[in-house]
Amino acid sequence: MNQLKSLTTVFLLSCSTLGTTAWAADLQHHNDHHEMGAVQIHNAWSRPTPPGAAMGVGYLTITNNGAEDVSLVAAESPRASRVSIHETSMHEGMMRMQPLSGGLAIPAGGTVELRPRSYHLMLEQLKEPLMEGEMIPVRLDFNGAEDVTIKLVVQSLDGMGMDHSHHMDHSEMDH
Numbered sequence: 001m002n003q004l005k006s007l008t009t010v011f012l013l014s015c016s017t018l019g020t021t022a023w024a025a026d027l028q029h030h031n032d033h034h035e036m037g038a039v040q041i042h043n044a045w046s047r048p049t050p051p052g053a054a055m056g057v058g059y060l061t062i063t064n065n066g067a068e069d070v071s072l073v074a075a076e077s078p079r080a081s082r083v084s085i086h087e088t089s090m091h092e093g094m095m096r097m098q099p100l101s102g103g104l105a106i107p108a109g110g111t112v113e114l115r116p117r118s119y120h121l122m123l124e125q126l127k128e129p130l131m132e133g134e135m136i137p138v139r140l141d142f143n144g145a146e147d148v149t150i151k152l153v154v155q156s157l158d159g160m161g162m163d164h165s166h167h168m169d170h171s172e173m174d175h
């Protein structure tokens with residue numbers, strides 16, 4: 001019962017306005033097809049972008065409740081020409097990011113966070129700015145699990161972050 005409750009909560013938090021057919025089907029058939037609905041997404045968010053900015057970010061937490069490893073291999077959004085999966089690393093004191101070539105693995109029973117300074121989605125060639133309060137649809141394509149469509153809530157959370165002492169003035173580069 002608790003698990004069902006938390007599942008429902010996640011559903012409401014991350015997907016409240018999305019076409020819910022796929023999710024409803026997943027919930028309904030959860031017991032019959034345990035590979036389906038194995039992947040849960042929560043805390044999906046993005047940052048507002050200044051006018052003319054080419055790129056936006058996407059952060060989320062992926063939990064794999066299935067018995068098999070899965071990987072996030074691609075993503076797309078109607079708001080961007082392309083969505084890539086990036087990782088951020090420090091190299092000689094410089095932060096840089098690069099596309100993940102083989103996808104992002106989420107081990108069976110594991111959770112992977114896409115968050116600032118780490119893995120993230122890169123929304124490239126934005127068609128228009130991401131405005132605070134908007135919900136940005138993104139489809140996540142998984143190997144080993146059903147595709148999931150989520151919505152990123154656009155919000156300015158950086159002020160609440162623990163690690164904002166530097167990079168204050170190049171936040172656009174701060175993925």
Ligand SMILES: [Cu+2]
Nearest residue numbers: 086097122175
């Ligand atoms: Cu990036």
